[in-house]
Structures are given as C-alpha cells and as structure tokens.
Amino acid sequence: xxxxxxxxxxxxxxxxxxxxxxxxxxxxxxxxxxxxxxxxxxxxxxxxxxxxxxxxxxxxxxxxxxxxxxxxxxxxxxxxxxxxxxxxxxxxxxxxxxxxxxxxxxxxxxxxxxxxxxxxxxxxxxxxxxxxxxxxxxxxxxxxxxxxxxxxxxxxxxxxxxxxxxxxxxxxxxxxxxxxxxxxxxxxxxxxxx
Amino acid sequence: xxxxxxxxxxxxxxxxxxxxxxxxxxxxxxxxxxxxxxxxxxxxxxxxxxxxxxxxxxxxxxxxxxxxxxxxxxxxxxxxxxxxxxxxxxxxxxxxxxxxxxxxxxxxxxxxxxxxxxxxxxxxxxxxxxxxxxxxxxxxxxxxxxxxxxxxxxxxxxxxxxxxxxxxxxxxxxxxxxxxxxxxxxxxxxxxxxxxxxxxxxxxxxxxxxxxxxxxxxxxxxxxxxxxxxxxxxxxxxxxxxxxxxxxxxxxxxxxxxxxxxxxxxxxxxxxxxxxxxxxxxxxxxxxxxxxxxxxxxxxxxxxxxxxxxxxxxxxxxxxxxxxxxxxxxxxxxxxxxxxxxxxxxxx
Numbered sequence: 327x328x329x330x331x332x333x334x335x336x337x338x339x340x341x342x343x344x345x346x347x348x349x350x351x352x353x354x355x356x357x358x359x360x361x362x363x364x365x366x367x368x369x370x371x372x373x374x375x376x377x378x379x380x381x382x383x384x385x386x387x388x389x390x391x392x393x394x395x396x397x398x399x400x401x402x403x404x405x406x407x408x409x410x411x412x413x414x415x416x417x418x419x420x421x422x423x424x425x426x427x428x429x430x431x432x433x434x435x436x437x438x439x440x441x442x443x444x445x446x447x448x449x450x451x452x453x454x455x456x457x458x459x460x461x462x463x464x465x466x467x468x469x470x471x472x473x474x475x476x477x478x479x480x481x482x483x484x485x486x487x488x489x490x491x492x493x494x495x496x497x498x499x500x501x502x503x504x505x506x507x508x509x510x511x512x513x514x515x516x517x518x519x520x
Numbered sequence: 521x522x523x524x525x526x527x528x529x530x531x532x533x534x535x536x537x538x539x540x541x542x543x544x545x546x547x548x549x550x551x552x553x554x555x556x557x558x559x560x561x562x563x564x565x566x567x568x569x570x571x572x573x574x575x576x577x578x579x580x581x582x583x584x585x586x587x588x589x590x591x592x593x594x595x596x597x598x599x600x601x602x603x604x605x606x607x608x609x610x611x612x613x614x615x616x617x618x619x620x621x622x623x624x625x626x627x628x629x630x631x632x633x634x635x636x637x638x639x640x641x642x643x644x645x646x647x648x649x650x651x652x653x654x655x656x657x658x659x660x661x662x663x664x665x666x667x668x669x670x671x672x673x674x675x676x677x678x679x680x681x682x683x684x685x686x687x688x689x690x691x692x693x694x695x696x697x698x699x700x701x702x703x704x705x706x707x708x709x710x711x712x713x714x715x716x717x718x719x720x721x722x723x724x725x726x727x728x729x730x731x732x733x734x735x736x737x738x739x740x741x742x743x744x745x746x747x748x749x750x751x752x753x754x755x756x757x758x759x760x761x762x763x764x765x766x767x768x769x770x771x772x773x774x775x776x777x778x779x780x781x782x783x784x785x786x787x788x789x790x791x792x793x794x795x796x797x798x799x800x801x802x803x804x805x806x807x808x809x810x811x812x813x814x815x816x817x818x819x820x821x822x823x824x825x826x827x828x829x830x831x832x833x834x835x836x837x838x839x840x841x842x843x844x845x846x847x848x849x850x851x852x853x854x855x856x857x858x859x860x861x862x863x864x865x866x867x868x
Contacts, residue, residue, distance in 0.1 A: 365671040407663035414656040417642040435653075436660030517636030518656060 328440050328455045332418050335373065337405065338391075339380055346384065354379035370463075388469045394416040396472020396475075400480065411436065412477055413514045419483035419503065421445055423455060443470060453503040456492060463509040464497065478503075482511025538646055539608075541623040542799050543570050547585040555644040556625065561602030576586050576599045588621055591615040598625070606630055606637075627651065634785075663707060676716060689761040692746035700760035700768050707770060714773040715813035717780050720828040721749065721787065722766035724805040724840040736796040741804055747766075748790045752783060768828075775814035777845060784808045784843035792841070807835035808843035815851035825849060 336357075339347040352360035355375035359480065381388045400409045415425035415432070426445045433442045443461035450456055457474070460465045471489050478485040482506040492498045530551050535541055538555035552565040565573050576582040578597035592614040597607055610625035627634040630649050633638065645651045687699035689759040695703070707716050723745065730738040742765075749759045750769060758770040774780065786808065809831030813819040830846040838844065 363671055363674070364667045407659070411656060411660055411663070412657075414642075414652055427793060432656065437664060514634075515639065516641055516652070517632060517634075517639070 327368050327373050328438065329364045329366040329368060329436070330361055330440065332373050332376070333364045333390075334369045334399045335376060335380075335395055336362045337402070338383075338395040341398065341402060342394070342411065343384060351376065351383050353396065354383065392465055392468035393472035393475075396469040396474075397476040398472075400473055400476035409476075409480060409512075410514070412473075413480070413515045419481035419485065420476055422477060422481065423457075423501070424447070426457065443467070448498075454501075455501045457499040458492070459497065461497065467497050467499065474499065474501065480512045480514075482509040501511065530849065536646060537624045538644060539610075539625040541565070541625070543568065543585070543588075543621045543803055545585075545620050546696070547571070547620075549573070550620070555640065558644065559600060559603060559638055561600060565727050569694075572601070574600050575604075585621065588612055591592065596623075606634060631655065636683050638815070692742055692761050694746050694749075694767070695758060695760040697762040698761065700758075700762050703758050703770055704821050704824070707772075707813070708821050708824070711813045711819060712773055715775045715819075717769075717771040717774040717810060717812045718824055718828050719769040719771065719780065719784060719843075720809040720832045721745075721767040721769065722807045722832050722836065723791070723808075725805055725834075726765040726804050729802045729804060733797055733800055733802055737800070737802050740797045741795050741802050744795045745791060745804075748787060752787050752790065777812070779844065780810050780812070781845075784810060788843070790840055807832055807840040809835060809846070810843055811846035811851065815846060815848050817852055823851075 336348065336352075339351060349360055350358075352502060355372065355378070357372065357376060359415075375393060377388050380386070380391055384391070399405055400412070411432070412422070415429070416422035426447055430442055430444050441465040443459055446460075448456040448458060451472050457467045457470070459470060467489055471487055474487055475485075478487075483503060486502045486504060488500050489497055490500045528536075533551065534554045537551040540553040541549055541556065542551040544550045548569050549565050550566060552562060555807065556562050558563065561573065568762075570585070571583055576596065577599055579591070580597075582588055582591065585629070589612075591612045593611060595627060596610050596612055598610065599605070599607055604743065607628070607630060608625045609628040610623055611623040613624075617620055631654055635651075635655060642652055685698075687695055689696045696698075704718070723741075729741055742761075745767065746759070746761070748855070753759060753769055753771065756772045760768045760770075762768050771783070774825045789809065791804055791806045793801065794803050796802075809828045811824055811831065813824070816824070827846045827850060830850075831846050834844040835842045837863070
C-alpha cells in the first residue's frame with residue numbers, strides 16, 4: 327500500500343490524539359520505528375494492523391476512524407497539498423462532484439502508480455447524488471465520505487452525506503446538497519504561494 | 521467546397537478564447553477577451569491601437585498591421601506594455617478581405633506566475649485550456665518533491681548514524697577503534713583463566729610510501745598489512761585498525777611472553793616483505809608494543825592502552841622494526857618505561 331495512505335492514517339491519529347497515543351498504536355501494530363514514510367510502500371496488512379490497533383486503543387469503530395481520517399487530510403491546515411490538488415477539480419462543489427470520475431487519473435498523474443478508488447457520480451435528480459465506489463478495499467468508501475464532507479465545507483456548501491446501500495445492495499455515498507453557497511468556504515487561490 | 525462563415529458574439533468568443541484580441545481594419549482593438557481584461561491595463565484595451573498596448577518579441581520587428589497580417593497562423597511572442605516582464609505566446613489569424621486580424625494569446629510556461637500575480641481563477645481559463653491541469657501538475661510535483669526531499673534527508677541522517685555506529689574499517693574490513701574499545705572492555709571485564717595479550721602495531725615508513733608512491737600504494741600496503749595480521753593471528757583473536765597506520769591485536773588465552781615475542785617477530789618479518797605496486801616496491805616495517813593482562817593486579821582499559829602505547833614508542837625510539845614488552849613493574853606503577861626485549865633487524 328502506498329505510503330501516502332498509511333502516512334495519512336498516522337498523521338490523523340498523531341494530530342488528533344497526540345504523540346503518546348500514536349506511539350501506543352504503532353507499538354501494538356508493530357509499525358517499524360513508529361513511522362510511515364509517504365515515499366515508501368507498505369504491506370496492506372500493516373495498514374489493517376494499525377487501523378485495528380487504533381480502534382482498540384481509542385475505542386472507536388474502524389469506519390469512524392477512516393471517515394475522520396478522510397476529513398483530517400483535507401481540513402488540517404498543516405496538510406494543504408491534497409486539499410489544494412482537489413480544488414483544481416472544479417470551481418464549485420458541484421463542478422467538483424462532476425469531476426470526481428477523473429480523480430483516479432489525476433492521482434496517477436501526480437503520483438505514478440498511486441492506486442486510489444474509482445468513483446462514479448450518479449445524479450438522482452434534484453440536488454441528490456449517489457457516488458458509486460470501486461476499489462479492492464470496501465472500507466475505503468468511508469475515507470472518501472470523510473474527504474467529500476471536508477471538501478463540501480471547503481467550498482462553503484452545505485451538504486449531507488452518508489454511506490448507504492443502493493438498490494443493488496452496493497455501498498454508495500448518498501449526497502444531498504442542501505445549499506449551494508452556505509458560507510464563503512475556505513479561500514482558494516489558483517496560484518499557490520511559493 | 522464552399523467557405524462557411526461563422527458569426528460569433530463577443531460573449532461566445534470570450535468563452536472559447538478568453539485571451540483573444542480582435543483587431544479592426546485600421547489596427548485598433550475592437551474587442552479584448554475577458555481574461556486579458558483582468559491583466560494590468562487590459563480594461564482599457566478596447567478602442568486603442570494594438571501596437572500601443574503590446575510589443576512583439578518574436579518576431580521582433582512587427583510594428584504595423586500589414587506586417588502582422590503576414591504572420592498569418594504563425595506562432596508569436598508578445599509582451600503587454602503594462603507587464604513587460606511577462607512573455608505571452610499566441611497565434612495571429614488574418615481576417616478575410618482586409619477586415620483585420622485575430623490574436624489568441626496564452627501564458628505558456630509563465631502560467632503559474634501569471635495566475636499568482638493577477639489572482640486568476642479556474643473560470644478565467646477556457647474549459648478546454650490545459651492551464652489548470654498544468655497548475656495542478658506543478659503543485660503535485662512540488663508536493664511530491666518535498667516529500668522526496670524529506671525522505672532523502674532522513675535516509676542521509678540514518679546513513680550517517682549507521683556509519684557512526686559502524687564497527688568496521690571500510691578500507692581493510694578490520695575492526696575499527698570503536699570495536700577495539702568494546703572488545704577491550706569486555707576482555708578486561710572477563711579476561712579468562714589465562715588472560716589475554718594486547719599488541720600495538722605501528723607501521724614504520726608508511727608515510728614515505730604514501731608520499732613517494734601515492735595514496736593508492738598506501739592503500740595497497742594497508743590491505744597487505746591487514747592480510748598479514750589476520751593470518752598471523754588465530755581465529756578467536758581480534759585485529760583492529762585504530763588509526764591511519766596503527767593496529768591493535770587482542771590475543772585471547774595468552775600469558776606467554778615467548779609466544780607473543782615470536783608472533784611479533786613473525787609479523788615484523790612478514791610486513792618487511794616488499795609489496796609490489798604497479799611494478800614498484802613499497803617497503804615498510806613495524807614497531808610493536810606488547811602487554812598482557814596477566815601482568816596486572818587489576819587490569820584496566822585505559823592503563824593497558826597507555827602502557828602498550830609507551831612500549832610501542834620505546835620500540836620506535838629504539839630504532840624501529842622491533843617489539844617492546846611492558847614490564848610487570850610498569851604494569852603496576854605509573855613511573856618506569858617498558859624494557860626492550862627484541863631487536864628486529866631492519867633494512868631501513
């Protein structure tokens with residue numbers, strides 16, 4: 327598994343619950359040197375071990391941890407890169423949603439070999455959408471839900487989202503956009519400050 | 521085939537080409553694209569003469585509409601007079617029957633700088649323009665590079681730490697000084713029933729080899745020294761290179777002065793055999809100091825090392841190519857110097 331994903335989990339746990347809590351989780355999961363590196367790859371088992379250890383130590387469900395991790399990597403001010411890169415997908419939250427299908431291609435353009443979920447937007451009429459999800463890890467859908475929640479905030483759009491099952495019994499993210507411009511959102515200047 | 525004419529509104533032109541300039545038959549600007557209007561001075565472009573608001577950089581000498589029309593479909597470089605340091609690239613199209621010209625511009629490679637300076641937005645680019653993708657790539661690349669640099673820095677530190685902790689001399693593969701300290705400490709802590717011998721080997725004339733034949737010859741000599749010291753000691757003994765031309769040997773289960781003398785003499789004899797280096801002979805010898813844990817009532821690391829050092833010094837001063845034993849009196853006092861117990865002949 328790409329180190330970007332494992333490091334995201336570490337950053338979320340460390341930023342939210344503190345260094346000590348992370349060291350306890352890392353020890354329990356046997357993370358080498360208690361440190362993931364974004365530029366390295368790790369066995370997927372190690373991610374599972376870390377998630378299970380976090381769930382046990384923090385007494386939170388793995389799905390909650392995954393969703394919170396998705397939100398964290400977008401909303402934490404120390405991690406601006408991903409949020410900025412996602413903002414390039416569209417000028418508004420609905421443009422962003424419509425651009426989600428290109429996300430995989432964008433990711434591999436940025437980091438060759440980065441494997442992320444395939445997403446497909448299905449409009450349900452009104453301001454409701456289903457986002458279909460396809461990846462080798464079904465639980466990754468919760469990370470995507472967390473990311474989308476944070477991105478809606480970032481665009482200043484009031485949206486409600488939930489992981490549900492669609493008519494075929496497949497897990498999907500259901501999104502209801504309640505208000506297109508809820509707040510002014512976070513500032514996004516196309517040109518990054520050097 | 522018939523020529524088709526397409527009537528486009530200014531608004532449509534803006535959506536397709538937000539950085540266009542439409543020039544009338546007399547050379548004045550009829551319309552400027554909406555993104556161009558966001559650049560300094562851009563809001564006042566319309567109605568002015570083209571060559572009052574921009575200058576051609578490539579080709580250079582384009583100063584009239586006629587010259588401009590000759591560039592039909594060619595790539596051009598221009599700068600706006602209000603932003604002379606930002607090069608724009610573009611293409612000129614001559615409109616039919618002398619009705620003017622059409623210029624479509626883009627930021628080219630300066631897109632990131634332009635976006636930053638003029639606070640442009642996604643909506644300022646045509647949907648078909650790759651500018652936003654380019655900005656995305658520039659940022660993705662910068663983020664990945666930053667991560668890569670950070671990992672490289674960590675790996676570099678780890679490498680330095682590993683080297684710092686290393687116990688092996690990289691040239692000869694012998695133990696280094698750090699290893700020697702550790703070995704001596706553990707031997708002193710548990711000398712065994714027969715104790716152990718310590719031999720300090722200081723090469724003679726090694727500097728001369730380096731100076732006359734060069735460092736490569738010096739390295740060849742050191743490799744040979746390492747080979748000699750390894751073969752003249754037993755498997756359980758420890759050989760360390762502790763300085764440029766200094767070596768320390770630990771000989772386990774050994775309290776026999778005669779045996780140690782024989783070993784020292786054999787080492788000196790073998791080190792005096794010339795080493796061939798690119799057809800030239802490199803010759804060295806060695807001065808040796810020896811001590812044994814059995815000489816001490818209370819063997820201590822620092823004391824044994826300083827004694828053996830003094831004994832080596834005595835060998836040097838006694839004319840080199842010889843070995844000197846630490847005396848039992850010296851071993852248990854702080855005053856006298858070791859006595860000479862060997863006088864190896866030297867050709868030097």
